[in-house]
Amino acid sequence: xxxxxxxxxxxxxxxxxxxxxxTAYTDHAFVRGLRDGTLPRAxxxxxxxxxxxFLVHFSRxxxxxxxxxxxxxxxxxxxxxxxxxxxxxxxxxxEVCAREGIREAELFAATEEPxxxxxxxxxxxxxxxxxxxxxxxxxxxxxxxxxxxxxKLGSAVSDQAHPYAEWINTYAGEEYQSVCRDVGAMLDQSVxxxxxxxxxxxxxxxxxxxxxxxACQLEAGFWDMxxxxx
Ligand SMILES: Cc1ncc(CO)c(N)n1
Numbered sequence: 478x479x480x481x482x483x484x485x486x487x488x489x490x491x492x493x494x495x496x497x498x499x500t501a502y503t504d505h506a507f508v509r510g511l512r513d514g515t516l517p518r519a520x521x522x523x524x525x526x527x528x529x530x531f532l533v534h535f536s537r538x539x540x541x542x543x544x545x546x547x548x549x550x551x552x553x554x555x556x557x558x559x560x561x562x563x564x565x566x567x568x569x570x571x572e573v574c575a576r577e578g579i580r581e582a583e584l585f586a587a588t589e590e591p592x593x594x595x596x597x598x599x600x601x602x603x604x605x606x607x608x609x610x611x612x613x614x615x616x617x618x619x620x621x622x623x624x625x626x627x628x629k630l631g632s633a634v635s636d637q638a639h640p641y642a643e644w645i646n647t648y649a650g651e652e653y654q655s656v657c658r659d660v661g662a663m664l665d666q667s668v669x670x671x672x673x674x675x676x677x678x679x680x681x682x683x684x685x686x687x688x689x690x691x692a693c694q695l696e697a698g699f700w701d702m703x704x705x706x707x
Contacts, residue, residue: 484661523706624657
Protein backbone atom coordinates (compact mmCIF):
# COMPACT_ATOMS: atom_id res chain seq x y z
CA UNK A 478 0.00 0.00 0.00
CA UNK A 479 1.29 3.49 -0.80
CA UNK A 480 1.96 6.05 1.95
CA UNK A 481 -0.69 8.64 2.83
CA UNK A 482 -0.44 11.68 0.55
CA UNK A 483 1.21 14.86 1.86
CA UNK A 484 -1.31 17.65 2.45
CA UNK A 485 0.93 19.81 4.61
CA UNK A 486 1.98 20.21 8.22
CA UNK A 487 -1.19 21.62 9.74
CA UNK A 488 -3.25 18.76 8.42
CA UNK A 489 -0.62 16.23 9.59
CA UNK A 490 -0.88 17.65 13.14
CA UNK A 491 -4.67 17.68 13.21
CA UNK A 492 -4.81 14.20 11.67
CA UNK A 493 -2.56 12.69 14.34
CA UNK A 494 -4.28 14.77 17.05
CA UNK A 495 -7.59 13.16 16.09
CA UNK A 496 -6.09 9.72 16.90
CA UNK A 497 -8.53 6.84 16.65
CA UNK A 498 -11.31 9.12 15.46
CA UNK A 499 -9.34 9.58 12.22
CA THR A 500 -9.13 5.79 11.78
CA ALA A 501 -12.84 5.36 12.62
CA TYR A 502 -13.58 7.78 9.76
CA THR A 503 -11.09 6.73 7.08
CA ASP A 504 -11.11 2.99 7.74
CA HIS A 505 -14.87 2.69 8.29
CA ALA A 506 -16.75 -0.48 7.24
CA PHE A 507 -18.40 1.58 4.46
CA VAL A 508 -14.96 2.50 3.06
CA ARG A 509 -13.79 -1.12 3.25
CA GLY A 510 -16.96 -2.14 1.41
CA LEU A 511 -16.21 0.41 -1.31
CA ARG A 512 -12.66 -0.91 -1.60
CA ASP A 513 -13.50 -4.60 -1.91
CA GLY A 514 -16.74 -4.00 -3.82
CA THR A 515 -18.92 -5.74 -1.20
CA LEU A 516 -20.81 -2.58 -0.20
CA PRO A 517 -24.49 -3.23 -1.03
CA ARG A 518 -25.65 -1.11 -3.96
CA ALA A 519 -28.67 0.14 -1.96
CA UNK A 520 -26.37 1.48 0.77
CA UNK A 521 -24.21 3.19 -1.84
CA UNK A 522 -27.18 4.88 -3.51
CA UNK A 523 -28.67 5.92 -0.19
CA UNK A 524 -25.32 7.46 0.67
CA UNK A 525 -24.95 9.11 -2.74
CA UNK A 526 -28.36 10.83 -2.61
CA UNK A 527 -27.59 12.12 0.89
CA UNK A 528 -24.11 13.12 -0.23
CA UNK A 529 -25.55 15.25 -3.06
CA UNK A 530 -27.46 17.28 -0.45
CA PHE A 531 -24.32 17.30 1.70
CA LEU A 532 -22.38 18.80 -1.21
CA VAL A 533 -24.96 21.57 -1.64
CA HIS A 534 -24.35 22.72 1.94
CA PHE A 535 -20.66 21.91 1.80
CA SER A 536 -20.34 24.23 -1.24
CA ARG A 537 -22.13 26.93 0.78
CA UNK A 538 -19.60 26.41 3.58
CA UNK A 539 -16.66 26.81 1.18
CA UNK A 540 -18.34 29.92 -0.20
CA UNK A 541 -18.38 31.20 3.38
CA UNK A 542 -14.61 30.69 3.20
CA UNK A 543 -14.58 33.26 0.39
CA UNK A 544 -16.48 35.64 2.69
CA UNK A 545 -14.06 35.04 5.60
CA UNK A 546 -10.87 35.05 3.51
CA UNK A 547 -8.20 37.62 4.29
CA UNK A 548 -5.74 37.01 1.45
CA UNK A 549 -6.06 36.44 -2.29
CA UNK A 550 -4.61 32.93 -1.83
CA UNK A 551 -7.46 32.11 0.57
CA UNK A 552 -10.07 33.67 -1.66
CA UNK A 553 -8.81 31.85 -4.76
CA UNK A 554 -8.46 28.47 -3.04
CA UNK A 555 -11.98 28.63 -1.57
CA UNK A 556 -13.50 29.79 -4.86
CA UNK A 557 -11.68 26.99 -6.74
CA UNK A 558 -12.91 24.44 -4.20
CA UNK A 559 -16.53 25.57 -4.65
CA UNK A 560 -16.01 25.26 -8.40
CA UNK A 561 -14.49 21.75 -8.08
CA UNK A 562 -17.31 20.59 -5.82
CA UNK A 563 -20.05 21.85 -8.06
CA UNK A 564 -18.47 20.86 -11.39
CA UNK A 565 -16.49 17.67 -10.73
CA UNK A 566 -17.80 16.07 -7.61
CA UNK A 567 -21.52 16.71 -7.96
CA UNK A 568 -21.30 15.61 -11.61
CA UNK A 569 -20.42 12.12 -10.33
CA UNK A 570 -23.52 12.05 -8.14
CA UNK A 571 -25.76 13.34 -10.93
CA GLU A 572 -24.41 10.82 -13.49
CA VAL A 573 -24.52 7.75 -11.26
CA CYS A 574 -28.01 8.60 -9.99
CA ALA A 575 -29.30 9.38 -13.52
CA ARG A 576 -28.36 5.82 -14.56
CA GLU A 577 -30.47 4.56 -11.65
CA GLY A 578 -33.42 6.72 -12.75
CA ILE A 579 -32.99 9.40 -10.05
CA ARG A 580 -33.19 12.91 -11.51
CA GLU A 581 -31.23 15.89 -10.21
CA ALA A 582 -34.38 17.70 -9.01
CA GLU A 583 -35.11 14.65 -6.83
CA LEU A 584 -31.57 14.74 -5.46
CA PHE A 585 -31.89 18.40 -4.58
CA ALA A 586 -35.25 17.81 -2.87
CA ALA A 587 -34.13 14.70 -0.91
CA THR A 588 -34.93 14.81 2.81
CA GLU A 589 -31.75 15.09 4.83
CA GLU A 590 -30.94 12.39 7.35
CA PRO A 591 -30.13 13.79 10.82
CA UNK A 592 -26.43 12.82 10.53
CA UNK A 593 -26.20 14.76 7.28
CA UNK A 594 -27.95 17.83 8.67
CA UNK A 595 -25.86 17.78 11.86
CA UNK A 596 -22.59 17.66 9.98
CA UNK A 597 -23.08 20.42 7.43
CA UNK A 598 -24.73 22.82 9.88
CA UNK A 599 -21.94 22.17 12.38
CA UNK A 600 -19.43 23.21 9.74
CA UNK A 601 -21.37 26.29 8.68
CA UNK A 602 -21.80 27.36 12.30
CA UNK A 603 -18.04 26.98 12.90
CA UNK A 604 -17.55 29.49 10.10
CA UNK A 605 -20.35 31.85 11.07
CA UNK A 606 -19.38 32.04 14.74
CA UNK A 607 -15.60 31.94 14.22
CA UNK A 608 -12.99 33.17 11.79
CA UNK A 609 -11.41 31.60 8.71
CA UNK A 610 -9.34 29.11 10.77
CA UNK A 611 -12.36 27.89 12.75
CA UNK A 612 -14.12 27.21 9.47
CA UNK A 613 -11.09 25.49 7.94
CA UNK A 614 -10.55 23.23 10.97
CA UNK A 615 -14.13 21.98 10.51
CA UNK A 616 -13.82 21.68 6.70
CA UNK A 617 -10.40 20.01 6.51
CA UNK A 618 -11.52 16.46 7.47
CA UNK A 619 -14.07 16.36 4.65
CA UNK A 620 -11.92 17.43 1.75
CA UNK A 621 -8.62 15.91 2.89
CA UNK A 622 -10.11 12.75 4.41
CA UNK A 623 -11.73 11.88 1.08
CA UNK A 624 -8.40 12.72 -0.57
CA UNK A 625 -6.63 10.19 1.64
CA UNK A 626 -9.37 7.57 1.19
CA UNK A 627 -9.38 8.09 -2.59
CA UNK A 628 -5.60 7.83 -2.77
CA LYS A 629 -5.57 4.63 -0.71
CA LEU A 630 -8.41 2.96 -2.60
CA GLY A 631 -7.08 4.14 -5.97
CA SER A 632 -3.79 2.36 -5.41
CA ALA A 633 -5.58 -0.80 -4.22
CA VAL A 634 -8.09 -0.93 -7.08
CA SER A 635 -6.96 -0.80 -10.72
CA ASP A 636 -9.78 -2.88 -12.22
CA GLN A 637 -12.17 -0.63 -14.20
CA ALA A 638 -14.87 -3.30 -13.86
CA HIS A 639 -14.84 -2.75 -10.08
CA PRO A 640 -18.40 -1.74 -9.06
CA TYR A 641 -17.19 1.46 -7.38
CA ALA A 642 -14.36 2.35 -9.80
CA GLU A 643 -16.07 5.59 -10.86
CA TRP A 644 -16.40 6.79 -7.26
CA ILE A 645 -12.85 5.74 -6.37
CA ASN A 646 -11.37 7.36 -9.50
CA THR A 647 -13.09 10.67 -8.76
CA TYR A 648 -11.28 10.96 -5.42
CA ALA A 649 -8.04 9.24 -6.47
CA GLY A 650 -7.86 11.36 -9.64
CA GLU A 651 -5.44 14.22 -10.19
CA GLU A 652 -8.14 16.90 -10.22
CA TYR A 653 -9.37 16.07 -6.71
CA GLN A 654 -5.86 15.35 -5.40
CA SER A 655 -4.61 18.71 -6.63
CA VAL A 656 -7.48 20.48 -4.81
CA CYS A 657 -6.35 18.64 -1.63
CA ARG A 658 -2.72 19.72 -2.04
CA ASP A 659 -3.78 23.33 -2.65
CA VAL A 660 -6.06 23.33 0.40
CA GLY A 661 -3.27 21.77 2.54
CA ALA A 662 -0.74 24.40 1.42
CA MET A 663 -3.22 27.21 2.01
CA LEU A 664 -3.96 25.86 5.51
CA ASP A 665 -0.27 26.05 6.45
CA GLN A 666 -0.09 29.62 5.21
CA SER A 667 -3.37 30.67 6.85
CA VAL A 668 -2.29 29.22 10.21
CA UNK A 669 1.14 30.91 10.00
CA UNK A 670 -0.46 34.26 9.12
CA UNK A 671 -2.81 34.19 12.09
CA UNK A 672 -1.14 32.25 14.89
CA UNK A 673 2.51 32.19 13.88
CA UNK A 674 5.22 29.63 13.25
CA UNK A 675 4.62 27.55 16.41
CA UNK A 676 0.84 27.24 16.20
CA UNK A 677 0.68 24.42 18.77
CA UNK A 678 1.67 27.01 21.39
CA UNK A 679 -1.24 29.25 20.51
CA UNK A 680 -4.20 29.37 22.94
CA UNK A 681 -6.40 28.72 19.90
CA UNK A 682 -4.82 25.38 18.99
CA UNK A 683 -6.89 23.18 21.33
CA UNK A 684 -10.18 24.52 20.01
CA UNK A 685 -9.08 24.17 16.40
CA UNK A 686 -8.03 20.56 17.05
CA UNK A 687 -11.35 19.84 18.72
CA UNK A 688 -13.29 21.25 15.76
CA UNK A 689 -11.26 19.01 13.45
CA UNK A 690 -11.82 15.92 15.62
CA UNK A 691 -15.58 16.59 15.93
CA ALA A 692 -15.83 16.86 12.15
CA CYS A 693 -14.06 13.45 11.85
CA GLN A 694 -16.63 11.98 14.24
CA LEU A 695 -19.44 13.42 12.14
CA GLU A 696 -17.84 11.89 9.02
CA ALA A 697 -17.87 8.45 10.66
CA GLY A 698 -21.54 9.07 11.52
CA PHE A 699 -22.20 9.88 7.86
CA TRP A 700 -20.84 6.46 6.80
CA ASP A 701 -22.98 4.81 9.52
CA MET A 702 -25.97 6.58 8.03
CA UNK A 703 -25.02 5.24 4.58
CA UNK A 704 -24.91 1.67 5.87
CA UNK A 705 -28.45 2.06 7.26
CA UNK A 706 -29.66 2.28 3.66
CA UNK A 707 -28.89 -1.41 2.96
C1 LIG B 1 -19.72 13.32 3.75
C2 LIG B 1 -18.70 13.80 2.78
N1 LIG B 1 -17.52 14.25 3.23
C3 LIG B 1 -16.58 14.69 2.37
C4 LIG B 1 -16.81 14.68 1.02
C5 LIG B 1 -15.74 15.16 0.07
O1 LIG B 1 -16.10 16.28 -0.58
C6 LIG B 1 -18.07 14.22 0.58
N2 LIG B 1 -18.38 14.19 -0.73
N3 LIG B 1 -18.98 13.77 1.49
